[in-house]
Amino acid sequence: MLIINCPYCGPREQCEFTNGGEAHVARPSDPEKVSDKEWSEYVFFRSNPKGIYFERWVHSHGCKKWFNAVRDTSTDKVLKVYEIKDEKPSLADLENSNLTTPSGEPEVGSGNFTVRKI
Ligand SMILES: [Zn+2]
Structure with a gap:
């Protein structure tokens, strides 16, 4: 069971959440001027x-609030959760941070995970 640490409520089971797709997808600044291909x-x-x-x-x-998460899709581990208003963490931030369990305790052996660049 995947545990997700809601930034507002704390750790909860995945069945309480709904995935909203990829984060940080920028809407075209002037939608009237983009081509159909760019819009699609x-x-x-x-x-x-x-x-x-x-x-x-x-x-x-739960609280019905949206937030962002960084997840490793190959292991299904949630590496970080952050509020919508927060900036997108860099890969260097993820490499330098230690993983924690949803309760905030350091996860055994989590200090040396590798972030694969894509
Ligand atoms: Zn919540």
């Missing part, structure tokens, strides 16, 4: 990597 890429195309993925989640059976 904005609406439908996502990176879908094997590895580090920045995604949106909503605590749909």
